[in-house]
Amino acid sequence: MSKRNTNCSIKSHFIRTAIEEDKATGLTPHIVMRFPPEPNGYLHIGHAKSICLNFGLSKNYGGKCYLRLDDTNPTGENITYVEAIKANIKWLGFEWDNEPRYTSDYFGKLYAFAEQLIEKGLAFVCELTPAQMRDYRGSLTAAGSNSPWRDRSSAENLTLFREMKSGQHAEGRYVLRAKIDMASPNMNMRDPVMYRILHQNHYRTGDEWCIYPTYDFSHSLCDALDGVTHSLCSLEFEDHRPLYDWFVQHVHTAHNPRQIEFARLHLSHTVLSKRKLKKLVASGKVCDWSDPRMPTLEGMKRRGYPPVAIRRFCDAIGVAKTDSIVDLALLEHEVRSELNKSAPRVMAVLDPIRLVITNYPPEQEEELSMPKYPNECNSNERRSFTFTHDLYIERSDFHRDPPAKYKRLAVGRWVRLRGGYTVHCDDYTTDDDGRVREVHCHYDPHSLGVKPDGYKVHGVIHWVAKHTAWSAEVRLYEPLFLEEDADFLSEPTLNPHSMRILSDCQLDPSLKEAQGSFQFERLGYFCADSGLSSGGKKIFHRIVALQARTK
């Protein structure tokens, strides 16, 4: 009997194992987790992994999950990011318990904890300059040495720390440090900074504070204050764990959170760090954080990625401690898989040429129809479209010298107009520059809905009646970077074709008022941009192309 969990939606992994152990021993009967973004940038799919883990696991174990904005550094943090973060989490499909929390709400308590540590002789005010501090810290192989200010009396430390708080000192003049061990092989334990002076306005606390706690000090203690049982973070914090535990151990709190680290997400052909994404925006390589090419949640939303696809993706990639790069194809697979079920079908021609049916009366037209959701057995809704003698077809669906295995139109061949009749190509006309302008065909009036007898049909192509079609702009996207491991390169190569704009596409009339996502048959999934328009034209984004297998 295998121990493997056969329920495919619940995958076993080391974090689950840890939580289950802690529940089994009675250590943490009620699970509490948190998602702790810093409001100094937008959320991306790497955050989505963390969101799915924290909210997903806590829900799964009947626990709670809080949203805590980790705003300990006023530089770059602001309310716009807070609002975007909240909206993105909701969009992804998660809800946090109670009101959002802010590390800045705990500034008073954290300050009291700091005084507590000073009184216990476990923290001191240091006046080494940053450069001196670096020297005193030692190196990876050499122990550091004690700061000359390390042995001040508690009373003096308290006085100075209160002066720091009351704004009597300039930035950089003093710093509060934990008194741990300058000879520790773990650099994080070499008397780390707990508070620094920053005469900056904080977007929430205004000018109330001019000293701000550092990540290590505030994060562990806020977790403890919130009663967090399992505090997930990424691998680079692994050797901060002793420090995390040190603060919790030496300050009086009611809870003992456990920090567990996992590998952050890397996606092929893109970058997933705030710093690099910021650079892309600042340099104008993309329009903004919501550019459909961006791996931000804003970007993916605009691009038309269904949130459920992102959740399934996060589920599929698993959780481990191995540095890895996940293939973008897996994300695209989840997007297609969802859209295949939910996106209504419609025909649209991106690069139009005319197809004239010579034996179809010019004044005649008829209404044809096809299933709207062919792969959704619960729906038999249909969509209708107009057939006439004058149509648009895709330029790439006609070839003067058809290559081998070409399953489309060429002179002397029959092809099915999707949802309509079969047509036989008789000839074509060209422009002055030699480009094909019009394809001339005759149709088989008995071929509607039946397999024609006596001749071979070379494939099915999409089309739209010229007089019902309307012109719109369609944007095609490709990955932002050429290299698979772009996230690990200092100067990855921007993909020159990351966006291609097609300005005169001919679409089915039903798309005029379109909202949401569609499958443009044989092409891919597309969505209408709610706001953008270009020269009065509506804009559609290609979410993802159809899987293209050429057998």
Add this chain to the structure above:
RNA sequence: UGGGGCGUCGCCAAGUGGCAAGGCACUGGGUUUUGAUCUCAGUAUUCGUAGGUUCGAAUCCUACCGCCCCAGCCA
């Protein structure tokens, strides 16, 4: 050369001493009015390497090799 981690199929990833799950990608067959979907089948004699323990090792031991992180008053 200090400390902390990690190495299982092209990409992820289960596996915790009993004879290598699964997904993506790929390849071949079938269905199909989307070269889509769906469907069937195939794809690691081997788990970084080398030794050892054991009836039996990806799992235990030893040594080695490779990769990532840490010397911010960032998170």
